[in-house]
Amino acid sequence: MKKVNIYSDGACSGNPGPGGYGIILEYNGNELELSGGEKNTTNNRMELMGVIVGFEALKEKCDVTVTTDSKYVADAINKGWLSSWQKKNWKKSDGKPVLNVDLWERLLKAMDKHNVKFVHVLGHNGHEYNERCDKLAVSERDKFANS
Template sequence: MNEPKTCVIVYTDGGASPNPGLGGWGAVLVSPGHGGLERELYGAEPDTTNNRMELTAAIQALRALKYPCRVELHTDSTYLRNAFEKGWLERWRRNGWRTSGKQTVLNRDLWEELWELSRTHSICWHWVKGHAGDERNNRCDALVQRAKEEFLSGMSPAAPA
């Protein structure tokens, strides 16, 4: 893949309460090449887990990109970041979606979609400590809460197509 010219900074977050339970995800996309233009995305699901929502946030953010980009993706999920940075995802795929302990990989459907999306973009994965004052991580967390509140009030935020 040729190195994409456009850079997008992405922050994502997801959560479920209880876990499993009502979940929400949020993403903030920043386009430095367009004057720092920001776009917010969020959604909710009624019966899910924290990890599924973390993966969904990244998927929805990457889906929103209309062409291949250089992506600086920030997440407070070590599960998400380490799957790429430590090569877990590649090993799971090679091992027939089995972990090193021979267990079935959870959330395979989302991992497969995220793998495909990650082939389109040049992604640098960054971990940020959650609830530690990072402005955009906090904004994503607020979007997660908003998604769940809207879902409960019947507004039902849907994932973008």
């Protein structure tokens, strides 16, 4: 199975406000940059969209390592929150509804056939790929902020 790295970041001005995401897919030394954004969104939605678009770009089953600076995304997977939310009909442990259910469902579908590992890194801390993804995300955010 191919071993693919997805590096992803999101950016938003205001919450909600204009936002963007940036992704780098890396396989066997080859890289593909993807980015996009929305005029009125939140940072968490852009963090999720980056990861989703990265998975949706994969054409076959892969071993995937996702590297993100979003604790929201990484912890939801690594700490089992996502699984728990599903079992509780998209309710959190405090009984409140989970936000961004549409994107969580899309992410589950996108990563379903892959072997997946999520790694959290500190943002703006010199991680080469995270810094590059941040630049892509900010560039997309700025396009929507200035339109």
